[in-house]
Amino acid sequence: MRSEGSPLLLKIAALACVAFLHVPLLLIFLYAFTTEEKSFQFPPPGYTTKWFGVVWERQDIWDAIGLSVKVASIATFLALVLGTCAAAAVSRAKFFGRDHISLLFILPIALPGIVTGIALRSAFGIMDIPFSTWTIVLGHTTFCMVVVYNNVLARFRRTSGNMIEASMDLGADGFQTFRYVVLPQIASALLAGGMLAFALSFDEVIVTTFTAGQQSTLPIWMLNELIRPRQRPITNVVAIFVIAVTFIPILAAYYLTREGEHTGGAGK
Amino acid sequence: MSLTRSISNSLFKHPSGFLALLLTPPLLWLGIAFLGSLSVFLFHAFFSIDEFSGFIKYELTFSTFAELFRLSNFDVIVRSLVMATAVTLASVVIAFPFAYFAARFARGKWKALFYILVMLPLWSSYLVKVYAWKLILAKEGIISWLAGELHLTWALDALLAIPVIGGPSLSISFLGTFLVFVYVWLPFMILPTQAALERVPVNLIDASSDLGGTPAQTFRNVIFPLALPGIIAGSIFTFSLTLGDYIIPQIIGNSSYFLGQTVYTLQGTAGNIPLAAAFTVVPIVIMGIYLAIAKRMGAFDAL
Numbered sequence: 216m217r218s219e220g221s222p223l224l225l226k227i228a229a230l231a232c233v234a235f236l237h238v239p240l241l242l243i244f245l246y247a248f249t250t251e252e253k254s255f256q257f258p259p260p261g262y263t264t265k266w267f268g269v270v271w272e273r274q275d276i277w278d279a280i281g282l283s284v285k286v287a288s289i290a291t292f293l294a295l296v297l298g299t300c301a302a303a304a305v306s307r308a309k310f311f312g313r314d315h316i317s318l319l320f321i322l323p324i325a326l327p328g329i330v331t332g333i334a335l336r337s338a339f340g341i342m343d344i345p346f347s348t349w350t351i352v353l354g355h356t357t358f359c360m361v362v363v364y365n366n367v368l369a370r371f372r373r374t375s376g377n378m379i380e381a382s383m384d385l386g387a388d389g390f391q392t393f394r395y396v397v398l399p400q401i402a403s404a405l406l407a408g409g410m411l412a413f414a415l416s417f418d419e420v421i422v423t424t425f426t427a428g429q430q431s432t433l434p435i436w437m438l439n440e441l442i443r444p445r446q447r448p449i450t451n452v453v454a455i456f457v458i459a460v461t462f463i464p465i466l467a468a469y470y471l472t473r474e475g476e477h478t479g480g481a482g483k
Numbered sequence: 484m485s486l487t488r489s490i491s492n493s494l495f496k497h498p499s500g501f502l503a504l505l506l507t508p509p510l511l512w513l514g515i516a517f518l519g520s521l522s523v524f525l526f527h528a529f530f531s532i533d534e535f536s537g538f539i540k541y542e543l544t545f546s547t548f549a550e551l552f553r554l555s556n557f558d559v560i561v562r563s564l565v566m567a568t569a570v571t572l573a574s575v576v577i578a579f580p581f582a583y584f585a586a587r588f589a590r591g592k593w594k595a596l597f598y599i600l601v602m603l604p605l606w607s608s609y610l611v612k613v614y615a616w617k618l619i620l621a622k623e624g625i626i627s628w629l630a631g632e633l634h635l636t637w638a639l640d641a642l643l644a645i646p647v648i649g650g651p652s653l654s655i656s657f658l659g660t661f662l663v664f665v666y667v668w669l670p671f672m673i674l675p676t677q678a679a680l681e682r683v684p685v686n687l688i689d690a691s692s693d694l695g696g697t698p699a700q701t702f703r704n705v706i707f708p709l710a711l712p713g714i715i716a717g718s719i720f721t722f723s724l725t726l727g728d729y730i731i732p733q734i735i736g737n738s739s740y741f742l743g744q745t746v747y748t749l750q751g752t753a754g755n756i757p758l759a760a761a762f763t764v765v766p767i768v769i770m771g772i773y774l775a776i777a778k779r780m781g782a783f784d785a786l
Contacts, residue, residue: 228580239615255621301509327727338520418608457608465606
């Protein structure tokens with residue numbers, strides 16, 4: 216018999232890993248209240264909440280948030296449609312070149328983001344496409360699609376095709392089957408994939424630097440602030456806002472896919 | 484109704500047609516927007532730049548590829564490869580104990596908690612994470628403060644005095660760049676490793692110890708080989724992401740260039756699209772080889 220319980224050393228290593236992952240994020244919360252403007256002094260010399268008010272008044276930050284939300288919404292929608300189609304095709308059928316196609320679908324995240332970005336930028340240049348919201352959306356959809364594809368594919372693999380055949384045998388047409396059988400099975404995976412895609416797009420900076428031109432999404436705003444820090448306390452507050460905005464969909468996506476494992480379990 | 488019925492019937496009768504219908508939109512998107520623009524861009528690597536006018540000469544040549552082997556350019560490639568390898572190895576070492584603990588000893592609520600504890604940093608903002616490390620590594624930041632409180636400032640100074648990896652402060656050294664890379668990509672290593680470890684059947688481990696294997700032998704001959712596909716799957720991410728990142732070294736580190744920054748500068752301010760394309764081929768080729776090996780070792784089933 217192996218010994219029950221975990222070795223102490225393993226426990227310590229695991230806890231150290233948790234601390235390594237989380238302490239840096241917690242520090243940002245502390246820094247958002249610092250009175251120090253010119254440096255990253257630790258411990259902060261004093262505490263204040265005035266920076267939250269300052270950020271609230273800043274139109275450039277609101278504009279950046281607006282653009283980010285717009286891009287993320289459109290990219291997520293397109294990714295949901297395209298990713299689900301791809302997942303359905305790859306999971307249901309065996310066809311010539313399926314392995315290559317499934318490789319192609321993960322390529323946008325397997326290759327470094329800069330490759331996607333630079334390729335798009337040069338294509339826009341060659342075709343004389345001016346930078347706009349849509350050029351950003353084009354880049355984001357490419358990798359958001361992969362997230363949806365992965366989520367939905369995992370769900371399709373866990374659900375069996377029997378129910379679809381049963382539905383058709385009982386006289387439902389393809390659209391009814393999709394609406395009443397397939398959709399409920401994959402709904403939570405879709406929602407989870409969509410939320411993750413949204414979070415990914417909302418946060419994306421590498422591809423965006425190539426496809427945005429002079430436009431400023433929230434990550435681009437932050438990047439400029441990181442390269443040339445001018446307004447440190449404001450950046451701290453924006454960072455907290457970004458953490459909050461991305462944490463909510465992540466937690467929601469987690470609970471959705473977890474629920475799905477219990478309820479959508481027919482014919483695992 | 485009869486129309487939808489007849490459409491759906493014909494689709495059901497001709498599964499290949501249905502398949503084509505499903506595959507066409509995503510394939511078109513990836514084929515045109517992604518592969519199309521990628522191949523056009525990469526093809527520029529076969530052109531060269533006219534040294535006098537600065538314009539692209541549209542004649543096929545390998546001279547641009549040959550330029551990659553010029554010392555200053557080759558340095559960038561080697562530096563990026565070394566960094567990607569170091570980051571990947573460090574991620575394995577840090578991720579494994581956590582993944583093992585979460586997979587084998589955490590139960591029920593704890594398991595869910597561990598999962599969330601990895602997912603939150605994984606999905607939280609990349610820039611915010613980098614920013615957090617700018618706060619931490621700054622000369623006036625928490626690490627210097629901690630070292631001072633613990634009377635370890637000498638140790639920190641000794642670390643920073645190491646040639647090549649050291650520097651005036653952690654935020655201006657390779658050591659800092661390395662730390663941030665490990666931090667940012669670590670969750671990508673934890674998740675597949677943990678997934679692979681979860682799939683190791685407990686009775687195999689019991690069998691190994693029943694047959695007289697010491698814990699070390701069991702680990703080396705049973706657990707590790709079974710976890711390897713997961714580790715390799717994770718390494719695809721840590722390696723590829725480090726190789727292509729151009730933001731972290733720009734914000735934290737000395738001013739040495741990595742692949743990503745080089746490409747970015749070449750296509751932007753330097754205006755040398757052919758050389759930028761040739762440089763882009765490097766990580767693609769490296770990742771192609773890497774993915775081929777990973778596929779052979781079963782890493783794709785562990786994703």
